[in-house]
Amino acid sequence: MSKVLIIAEHDGNTLNGSTARAVTCAKDLALDAIDIVVLAADGSSVAEQAAAIAGVNTVLLVQNPANENAVAALLAPQVKALSSDYSHVFAPSTTFGKDLLPRVAALIGVPQISDIMRVESATVFDRPVYAGNAVVTVEAPAGIVVGTVRTASYPVAPNGGSASIEKREVAVDLPAHTRYVSLSTGGGEGRPDLQAAATVISGGRGVGSEDNFKVIYSLADKLGAAVGASRAAVDAGFIPNDHQVGQTGKIIAPDLYMAFGISGAIQHLAGIKDAGTIVAVNKDADAPIFEIADYGLVGDLFTVIEDLEKALA
Amino acid sequence: MKILVGVKRVVDYNVRIQVKPDGSGVVTDGVKMSMNPFDEIAIEAALRIKEAGQAEEVIAVTIGPKVCQEQLRTALAMGADRAIHVETDEEIQPLTGARIFKALCDKEAPKLVILGKQAIDDDNSQSAQMLAALCGWPQATFASEIAIDGDSATVIREVDAGLETLSVDLPAIVSADLRLNEPRYVKLPDIMKAKRKPIESITLADLGVEQAAAIKVLKTAAPAKRQAGIKVESVDALVAVLREKGLIK
Ligand SMILES: Cc1cc2nc3c(=O)[nH]c(=O)nc-3n(C[C@H](O)[C@H](O)[C@H](O)COP(=O)(O)OP(=O)(O)OC[C@H]3O[C@@H](n4cnc5c(N)ncnc54)[C@H](O)[C@@H]3O)c2cc1C
Ligand SMILES: Nc1ncnc2c1ncn2[C@@H]1O[C@H](COP(=O)(O)O)[C@@H](O)[C@H]1O
Numbered sequence: 001m002s003k004v005l006i007i008a009e010h011d012g013n014t015l016n017g018s019t020a021r022a023v024t025c026a027k028d029l030a031l032d033a034i035d036i037v038v039l040a041a042d043g044s045s046v047a048e049q050a051a052a053i054a055g056v057n058t059v060l061l062v063q064n065p066a067n068e069n070a071v072a073a074l075l076a077p078q079v080k081a082l083s084s085d086y087s088h089v090f091a092p093s094t095t096f097g098k099d100l101l102p103r104v105a106a107l108i109g110v111p112q113i114s115d116i117m118r119v120e121s122a123t124v125f126d127r128p129v130y131a132g133n134a135v136v137t138v139e140a141p142a143g144i145v146v147g148t149v150r151t152a153s154y155p156v157a158p159n160g161g162s163a164s165i166e167k168r169e170v171a172v173d174l175p176a177h178t179r180y181v182s183l184s185t186g187g188g189e190g191r192p193d194l195q196a197a198a199t200v201i202s203g204g205r206g207v208g209s210e211d212n213f214k215v216i217y218s219l220a221d222k223l224g225a226a227v228g229a230s231r232a233a234v235d236a237g238f239i240p241n242d243h244q245v246g247q248t249g250k251i252i253a254p255d256l257y258m259a260f261g262i263s264g265a266i267q268h269l270a271g272i273k274d275a276g277t278i279v280a281v282n283k284d285a286d287a288p289i290f291e292i293a294d295y296g297l298v299g300d301l302f303t304v305i306e307d308l309e310k311a312l313a
Numbered sequence: 314m315k316i317l318v319g320v321k322r323v324v325d326y327n328v329r330i331q332v333k334p335d336g337s338g339v340v341t342d343g344v345k346m347s348m349n350p351f352d353e354i355a356i357e358a359a360l361r362i363k364e365a366g367q368a369e370e371v372i373a374v375t376i377g378p379k380v381c382q383e384q385l386r387t388a389l390a391m392g393a394d395r396a397i398h399v400e401t402d403e404e405i406q407p408l409t410g411a412r413i414f415k416a417l418c419d420k421e422a423p424k425l426v427i428l429g430k431q432a433i434d435d436d437n438s439q440s441a442q443m444l445a446a447l448c449g450w451p452q453a454t455f456a457s458e459i460a461i462d463g464d465s466a467t468v469i470r471e472v473d474a475g476l477e478t479l480s481v482d483l484p485a486i487v488s489a490d491l492r493l494n495e496p497r498y499v500k501l502p503d504i505m506k507a508k509r510k511p512i513e514s515i516t517l518a519d520l521g522v523e524q525a526a527a528i529k530v531l532k533t534a535a536p537a538k539r540q541a542g543i544k545v546e547s548v549d550a551l552v553a554v555l556r557e558k559g560l561i562k
Binding site: 011071072073076094095096098099100101102103104105106107109110111112113114115124128129130131132133134135136137138139140141142143175177178179180181182183184185186195199223231234235240241242247248250255256266267273276277278279290291292293294295296297298304307308311312 | 324326329330332339406407408411430431433434435436437438439440441442443444445446447449450451452453454455457467470471472473474475476477478479480481482485490491492525526527528529530531532533534535536539540541542543544545547548549551552554555558560561562
């Protein structure tokens with residue numbers, strides 16, 4: 001029997017939407033079963049949320065105080081122990097999955113396919129390389145297929161399932177060499193999550209300062225949007241790192257992406273190629289962002305935002 | 314302590330990638346090649362630890378054909394003390410690369426290995442994690458700050474939710490993210506000096522490493538192109554089209 005095990009991403013209470021996107025990808029494998037493993041200190045509510053995703057057969061719940069926080073060195077041996085029942089092990093290609101899954105793959109002794117964007121068969125996949133400027137079709141060798149799922153390529157799988165939840169004990173020695181200390185969040189202030197939002201308003205170096213970013217936040221709030229940024233804006237300290245969009249930041253697929261004062265470097269574009277509609281506002285008519293924007297507006301971003309606020313009022 | 318740093322030769326980040334018409338790969342002939350940007354950051358991080366008196370030696374390592382020595386020379390010019398060239402003309406994927414680094418860790422006994430967060434050609438982002446698994450050492454990926462404190466290190470990591478702090482015992486594997494530092498510029502006298510620094514060449518066989526099972530690339534294609542868009546003349550025109558598409562109220 002061939003089955004896929006998807007590693008749930010969560011914060012102890014809430015299942016991250018990236019997990020249900022990985023489920024959508026896993027359905028394309030057309031295997032006998034899709035299981036999800038929740039590794040947590042308690043994780044009961046996370047397991048229930050995972051069990052509600054349509055198409056999921058079984059949710060494995062591995063409760064261990066060591067799983068309070070997602071530390072790859074601790075999770076990887078547990079996933080490896082569970083993997084022997086599976087033909088595939090998947091995780092979302094978020095910082096959680098990117099950190100954990102290669103460690104799992106190496107423990108199993110197989111390569112990993114990163115950022116699966118299309119399933120051609122149970123062993124053949126498309127994935128982006130060179131910041132998405134080329135797409136390779138790759139075939140996994142014999143053995144367990146380990147892969148991360150490019151979340152921007154797949155919608156969230158709907159609810160409506162009623163998978164069984166099985167508690168599992170995993171008897172492996174866990175190392176003491178890695179200790180979680182803390183997490184400091186950028187402080188989203190109740191705004192939608194960048195990776196799930198239907199609308200994203202992004203600012204770049206052109207915004208000019210942390211203070212000026214207020215106009216970006218204000219427009220975002222008016223539209224119920226999440227806030228994104230270019231690397232240059234993050235590097236300059238205008239906005240925290242978790243807002244960075246691009247090859248090395250978040251890869252997103254909102255229905256509407258509006259870029260203000262962003263030039264459109266390939267590394268930034270890599271993060272927005274799957275957006276439904278891209279709007280660019282830049283004072284430089286030759287900015288490369290206009291080459292991929294559906295609607296471009298040449299002008300001063302501050303004036304444009306002021307006018308937008310009025311038009312939306 | 315010794316610090317081992319990975320240096321990969323990749324197509325320069327400013328190059329516009331062209332896919333070969335026959336689907337056999339991307340055009341690399343006559344294309345500018347550079348050190349992977351994250352590896353420059355990794356070298357810089359190692360040098361700063363050494364300059365702070367917390368390490369004695371920084372060793373740059375590359376795996377690849379003869380030409381990769383150019384990037385090792387850059388690393389030496391930045392200030393690395395010596396370099397190891399694992400010479401091979403075969404394609405090296407992350408799992409085999411990790412085996413090679415593991416063999417070098419056995420040989421050199423570094424307290425810290427710093428790799429890039431990802432190589433910007435294959436965008437795999439796997440090597441550091443795989444190496445950590447093979448060594449059984451801690452990993453701290455996507456690092457934006459590294460503080461060495463005796464036998465352990467505190468690393469701040471850039472994660473989707475914000476900044477995570479981990480404490481790891483040494484030896485450990487760290488992967489460098491963009492905001493870890495800004496790499497120094499190499500000055501001409503340093504380039505001259507680097508010519509006298511040693512590069513040791515070894516093979517996979519010398520290290521007793523065999524190729525791991527590999528992923529096979531069947532074809533390479535250009536990505537789906539977005540339809541060319543239009544310029545709108547005013548905010549009102551923009552609002553009108555966005556309303557028409559139901560994207561804003
Ligand atoms: C390995 C690597 C990885 C990278 N990863 C990422 C990544 O993940 N994400 C990312 O974004 N970048 C990434 N970069 C950086 C990328 O190459 C660019 O440097 C960066 O995206 C530029 O940001 P920007 O467009 O905000 O700044 P700039 O390129 O400086 O552009 C600013 C723009 O603002 C416009 N402007 C200025 N003032 C105004 C105004 N008042 N009104 C309207 N327009 C105005 C200017 O015309 C200009 O086009 C990476 C680079 C490397 C080397
Ligand atoms: N051929 C190589 N030679 C030296 N270092 C490498 C090589 N391949 C990968 N690395 C290191 O591993 C990092 C991550 O690469 P990857 O896992 O391929 O994305 C790179 O930034 C390098 O530090």
